[in-house]
Amino acid sequence: DIQMTQSPSTLSASVGDRVTITCRASQSISIWLAWYQQKSGKAPNLLIYEASTLQSGVPSRFSGSGSGTEFTLTISSLQPDDFATYYCQQYSDHSYTFGQGTKLDLK
């Protein structure tokens, strides 16, 4: 099975900061990677798919990059609404594995 490893597990930042979260796959997944945002008590929300395609309605301050085994999610200028937990997910095979999550909190 494909394993997904996110880093860091926790990230403290301030409004206006530029932040980057990394996700690594245990084997190549081409571009079959998605990023989600989840707020406490809510279902996850799809932000990016195919590694770099922004889901409709998601603000342009979110961007994704990478291919193969290494991927990044970047938020260009943090807004108050962005403090949440972020997950990557591979969908290269039928075991749609998630990373363990990165909690983004206010410094």
Next chain:
Amino acid sequence: VQLVQSGGGLVQPGGSLRLSCAASGFTFSSYWMSWVRQAPGKGLEWVANINADGTKKFYVDSVKGRFTISRDNAQNSVFLQLNSLRDEDTAVYYCARVVAPFDTWGQGTLVTVSS
């Protein structure tokens, strides 16, 4: 596009439960569907997928032989039958539409396995 879940609750170890997810706003019979769970305070775990006509099913290793995903395209619903439940199955369970890969999610339903 909406997914509305029902079922869930408190069940003893070894017991069974059936979760339902009713879809609306899209042509349900054209889409793969999935179940994802999240244990309290933990991350997301994909549980199972089913293809559009219900002939292909995939499961995470930890639930194989105990959980069964199914669907009724006439009723626009997907189901997850949970048998031989264990403490570690305690989680919020979400259904999701498989588009890119999960573009729409249900509201989640809590399953608590405890004696």
